[in-house]
Amino acid sequence: MQNIEMIRMQINYLVTQAHHDIYTLATLSDTSMKPQILQRLWDALSTIQFLSEWLANQAKTSYPILPSQSSYPVPSGNLNQSPIPPITPSPTLPIAQSNQRTFTIGELATFTGKNGRPAYIAVNGIVYDVTNNRAWAAATHFGLIAGKDYTQEFASCHAGQQSILATLPVVGRLV
């Protein structure tokens, strides 16, 4: 509840700022300021959208409309946590969460990033989540599609770039 009150305040603040920006734009004589103000308006609007999505999700979980609202199965244990839209890039992902899960190559092959599934790939026996990685738009990357073991491809395309792997959330091990 306290959260919701804070979000309401934040939205009100953004709306006030947007009103002010629109007023400034309307009375502006020095056009060099225009791009900055427009950018701020744009940012404010997308934050408002983000917050309203969050509120809508919150409302859905408090007053479930239909019992069959399942998306893809959430790892159990945090059921009362609302499905917040993923924030990318995810700097502090709960890596410890469930990264001991094991995958066979067949199981891995179902995580293609399609039809609501996450996108996973394996490198050196570790399974990584690339669903929201910027370089993997539409779960594809330089001709590679998610759901496979790319140990060799990684070694040939990103030799000496272990740091890339360090930034990816680990979801488990390939067995």
Add this chain to the structure above:
Amino acid sequence: MEGQILPPESLTNEAIAERLTSTALESLKKRMIKKKPLIYLELNGCSGNIISLLNGQNPDFEYMLNSMVDLKYSNSLMAAEGEQAIDKLINAMDGEYILAVEGAVALKNNGLYNIIGNWDGKPLTGLQAAKMLGERASHILAVGACATHGGVSAAKPNPSQSVGLQRVLPDKNMIKLPGCPVHPDWFLGTLAHLLLYGEPETDNLDRPLMFYSTLIHDRCPRRPFFDRGIFAEKLGDKTCLFKLGCRGPVTRVDCPTRQWNGHVNWPIGDNTPCIGCAQFGFPDAMAPFISYDTTRVVKNE
């Protein structure tokens, strides 16, 4: 140049290009620089780059051709045709020249898949011309996706065995201007820089840093949506196009701030994902250009 430019100077694309043009004109007038001969070869491709160049402004293409370079040969723009045109090409090789090449080099059957004319009664292949002219050029500009890395001409299954220009001229320095097509500013700006100040600074893939240094994703007006995970589900949505297959996050070039067709708009500005046309490996490495099954959620699959 008359005096220095003091701040606040305008930093728009138009203003910068305009300054380059007027500086070049001034220097030409004072004979500080000389017009240089330019040979523009069109090899295995669609001539899309030359079409794009005709859309240039500040400097516009006609201006560039008439006042900054001495165009010795251009398949699309010259009046001469047939053997007469090829004669001009061969004669131009005697002096110093800048070589600009668009289109890939077709290797199959010793280059016979791409013939650019007849010389001494025999077909002159693109492969022959690229090697011969490339070896003797003072500077080489590889223009567009096909010339820089094979591009669309080299897309699978690549029936003509097309490759980028560097492959047939492995030891020559060249400036690479990837893009499908090249933006007129990237080509004309690079050429103006070459004439005024010499070769521009390039990255490790030979792309001029002045145009190719920032990731599209880092200058994209939809970035706030990406950072908050708000994604478009279909073409036309105004949010981040990542889930539809946007290649802005792997493509380094200045489209978001430069824009196209006289700097009026660009793909993401028109609600369609970036297809990574200025990334090496385009188009195969940038496929799929659009994908709906990453946004569609199928329940109980």
